[in-house]
Amino acid sequence: MPYQSTAASLSCILRKCVDKWSISRAKQAHAHVLITGLFHNVTLQTDLLLAYSKSGFLQYARNMFDIMPQRNMHSWNIMISSYVQSSMFHDCFCVCSEFLKMGLHPDHYTLPPVFKACAATGDFSLGLILHTWVVRLGLEGYVVLGSSVLDFYVKCGHLTDAKQVFDGMLWRDCIVWNSMISGFGRAGFYVEALNLFREMLEEGVEIDSMSIPSILNACGREGDVMKGKEIHGRVVKIVLFDSDVAIGNSLIDMYSKCGCLCNSEKVFWKMKEWNLVTWTTMISCYGVHGRGNESLSLFDKMRDCGFEPNSVTLTAVLASCSHSGLVDEGRQIFNSIGSVYAIEHSEEHYACAVDLLGRMGCLEEAFGLIRDMKSVSTASVWGALLAGCMMHKNVEIGEIAARHLFELEPRNSSNYIALSSIYDSLGMWSGVSRTRSLMRKLGLVKTPGCSWITIRGELHKFYQGDFKLHEISRILMMLIDDDY
Known part of the structure; x- marks a missing residue:
């Protein structure tokens, strides 16, 4: 077979290797390239690199990349993009560094995956440098690259910069x-x-x-x-x-x-x-609205339909028990997390269980649960215990919970306010004075509360005098009937 036909045929085969099942075909083509003495063909080298990358065998791809005597722009972009797609961001940055040391300039194919890597790692400084490159090289007009710059700023939380990029986009x-x-x-x-x-x-x-x-x-x-x-x-x-x-x-x-x-x-x-997220969302909705029994019933139905709960689902069920005061059911669910579902208890599981026990006044049991935690107790767990102590005016356990929270969240004024409320409810004025003095020393103030409700436009007419007083009841009933 003529040289050109062989190279073209191998190139066609390699470009069809797009998943992990194609690795055998890619290896065979690679062997044929070596046997026929075509390895010096830059196009075939790049096709081999692309085939290994698409098949998910990045180590093979990197070995191929390292032995390439000549690397065109396409080969650098393949390696960078492949690392980012596999969330191997450190390797991506290493290749980029080598790329720049070679004196090469990135193009509109190089930069989008690197922006994605910067967003994933939170490397805002590097992202700013890359944005400077985009401007200097005059690449702002490329839609995909502009979207990548915008997405980088958004994911890094710099919404003002994102809005400036957004407003400057032509399309x-x-x-x-x-x-x-x-x-x-x-x-x-x-x-x-x-x-x-x-x-x-x-x-x-x-x-x-x-x-x-x-x-x-x-x-x-x-x-x-x-x-x-x-x-x-x-x-x-x-x-x-x-x-x-x-x-x-x-x-x-x-x-x-x-x-x-x-x-x-x-x-x-x-x-x-339905998927597991669907069931979990509906279970959580019942729980938030205080309908714990419906939440548990749906949980059972979910299992009957063949869905096994994950950690998030179990958190939703525990929270539902907490909001509805279902102590026995909550205990059963909590104990089944490890024994039945073989899932390790998370911080959220403990926080929900402590909140449930605390609401129902089982503060000693809740405190014991925290002491039995394998991991270090977090602010959410101690906060749930402190809330229960404030509800049931338990100063002994409340002081312990508050002390841990002061160490974990020294600038959170709500913890100091909660402890002060316990002292105040029991007439322990020295404790109130001591807590407030500590807040003043730290420069903390109570965050003012607020609430609001959005009501249909019809009510605005009432304020303008267009509605009689007796019509207000009709409007409110209409809102209620319409599930508002």
Whole structure:
């Protein structure tokens, strides 16, 4: 066979090696390359590197990379991208360092995975340097690279910088909008996330299955059930609800956070497919609304359907028992975590169990549970115990819990306030004075509380005099009947 035909055939074979099952074919092609004396062919070298990388055998890929007498830009990009895809960020940075020492300049294929590595490792300084490279090399116009820069700033929590990059982008696709919306949502800026979503629709960008969960999360956190229902309507129109489990899970969570538990139930039972997250979300929703028995019943049904709980599911069940005061059931669940499900007790499991026992006044048992912990007790566990002591005015155990919390969270004023409240309820004024003096010494002040509720626009007419007083009851009944 002529040289060109052999090389072309081997190259075609190697480019079809895209998964771990292709490794045997890649090795055979590699052997043929060596036998036929074609190893000096740069294209075949790069194809071998790509085949090993796509097959997931990065050590083979790295060995191939190291012995390559010539490395083109494509080979460097393959190695960098492969390490990032396998979450081997340190190796990615090592290759990048070697790349720069060779005097090479990154291109629009090199930089996106490196930005991803910077975001994953929290290396903000390196990310800033890379952004400088993007500007210096005039690469801002590449959409994928611009999205990577934006995503880096978002994941590092620098939303102001992310917004500047976002505003400067000439073309913004759905991925860019999703990144901004989810970033603001994760940071707790739910109003801003909803405003971005509104702007996205105004620009004519179509929503997709990736953007909907982030928007629904923002609706739930903000308590904006009207906007949540609007999104739900859009989902139904584009026939995503029945087929996308993640969207169904987000709808369940959103309605629950907005106080519409019956709507969460409707979504749950209408879903054609459930996964473990679906069951866990619905169990948690029942628990948050104080319906512990329904939560336990659903937990049993989940197991009957063949789903085995994980650590998060068991935390949701324990929290449900805590919110409903189901002590015996909670004890049984807690004890079964290790014995039945072979899962190691986590900090969250202990915190839920201590909270349950503390609420019901079983403070000695809760304290004993903490002392039996294999790992070091955390602030969430001691905080649950202190809350129980404050509820039942137990100063002895309360002082122990507070002392641990003062060491773990010296700047958390709520711990000092809780201990002071215990002293105050028992008339122990010297303890109150001592705690407040300590707070003043540390420069701590009590955080003022606040609450709010969003009510339909119809009520605004009442404030303008358009409604009679007797009509208020009708509006409120309408809100209640509509599960608001």
